[in-house]
Amino acid sequence: MGTVTEKTDQPAVLAKVKPAPWRDPPLVENRRSFHWVTEKICGIVESKTPVWWWWCFITALCIASFTGMGLIYLVSTGVGVWGNNNPVNWGWAIVNFVFWIGIGHAGTLISAVLCLLKQKWRTSINRASEAMTVFAVLCAGIFPLFHVGRVWFAWWLFPIPNANAIWPQFRSPLEWDVFAVSTYATVSILFWYMGMIPDLAVLRDRAKETWRKYFYGVLSMGWRNANNHWRNFEMAYLLLAGLSTPLVLSVHTIVSFDFAVANLPGWHTTIFPPYFVAGAIFSGFGMVLTLLLPLRAIYGLHDLLTQRHIDNICKITLATGSMVGYAYAMEFFIAWYGANSYEGFAFINRAFGNYWWSYWIMVSCNVISPQLFWFKKIRENIPLVWIISIFVNIGMWFERFVIANTTLSRDFLPSSWGYYSPTVVDLFTFFGTFGFFSVLFLLFLRFLPLMPMAEVKMVMPQADPHGGKH
């Protein structure tokens, strides 16, 4: 109570009601020093490659080869090796694409939106989440790229002059998507890389082997920790955060246009953009938990990635999961309230039709499982949090499956109805992308700083030149 009564400029009522002094738990626990942070993060990269890393890496490479084989078979044979056919011409390609893009969104949310909102707890998770964004977008890109059929003509999607003197057609939402996703990938890489420059310089200055000196030396661009550098860096960082925020919202909005602009019941709704964005953030935070909880245990990062961080991630997952649940309910309400018989049928069919099982998997994973995060006991039970995060990932994959397939398999004419099932090539290609993602993520762990050292140091109490007194 001492702190409250000492200050004379507080309203008198505070002395009477005596509010409990609220203090956020520290972002770096156990009063660690700057040097400890440097040693901890650099140590991950500089130490001898652990045995588990090799096992994981080889396993991931084997899994990734499934994608490789699937794509080779597809290119040499034709898109017919996938299960896509009339009336479901999109099949798993669009489902997997939206799934992976959505996962990427949490990384940008953490690095950009939380930066603008001055959420200091983001510092220890933003680097790994941005890496997740970049790799997830690369996985996403595979599917539309190969779904075009003749992948060697995929460059026609870009406004590049070609021998046929034809140009992209900008009235199509699919073309908008090309711009949205390629911009998203590029800006995510720029943001990720720029944030890493000061940390790469630290690794450069500590490097002993020649290859490390060159590798980190070239990548760090000669950064020298000067205050003038930091001044421009911080401004550039803030600006990139400000640019990425409307970008991340627009990307999933435009992805949802792929559906919403089509005149099909179940797709042609104005709720799609916000609903897709909330879903993307939801799935991305699920993936952040899936990735970071094991890393925290393996590398002993408990002082940097505290229970407070996990609590916050769980709460965002809960909030976005509830928004997604609200959107599911609202879609049904509008289908009834809109009094359009096709729309009404599309939704009854979604829940009770031929794909009823996928709908109920989606609802139980996305709407019910995150509600457990209301309870502190559950948020503190790390294995359970991890299991729920897996459910979130599964549920969000099924959400895209439900949206894409229920509508297409039951369109206006019953004579053209059909039932879509994936082929084994579909299965292998998608399964392999998890390996591809893991390969990239493991390489990231091995060669690049897992957490932004400078930013973590900034939120430690020692970094405050006024000693906490403003």
Next chain:
Amino acid sequence: MSKVMDIKYGISATFNSAKDIYEAAGKVRDKGFTSWECYTPMPIHGLDGQMGYGRSKVPCFTLAGGITGFFTGMLIVWFMNAFDYPLIVGGKPYFSPIYPFPVFYELTILFAAFGTLFGMFFLNRLPRHNHPVFEHKNFGRTGDDKFMIVIEIEDPLFDDEDTESFLKDLGGKSVSIIREPIE
């Protein structure tokens, strides 16, 4: 590539905490030095003001990039869909600022992001892989937990002995001369 000689670049002083360098920087500025720099492991809140720096110019590059991107988007859509190869699709106009807005929007952000990154590099004069301060034997610690002030020899107020004792008076540890090797 043998070192024939070296020339003096400046005098460095090390500080152990953010608070120390913050206070020392204010005094260096008050003394009237102009060619000097602070090296810190992370940005220190308020150090720009202490050093007398104004606002960073990076936003100018961002704005220029954004404007370029927006009009590049407009230009390509107009050129490709209305001028070079007009084609009626879905009864929509050949060109309109409305339907291809996502394209303008994304290109605005794309070019603005490039402007920001390259603007930052340009203003920081990077990449520059050699610099005299790298010759300081403990330079690496400024990325870890040490804070360093370097006053350059170019500064009109620079004086070998006075500057050295001034930095010592500020509480600077291991005050030393940085030499730049030349061939």
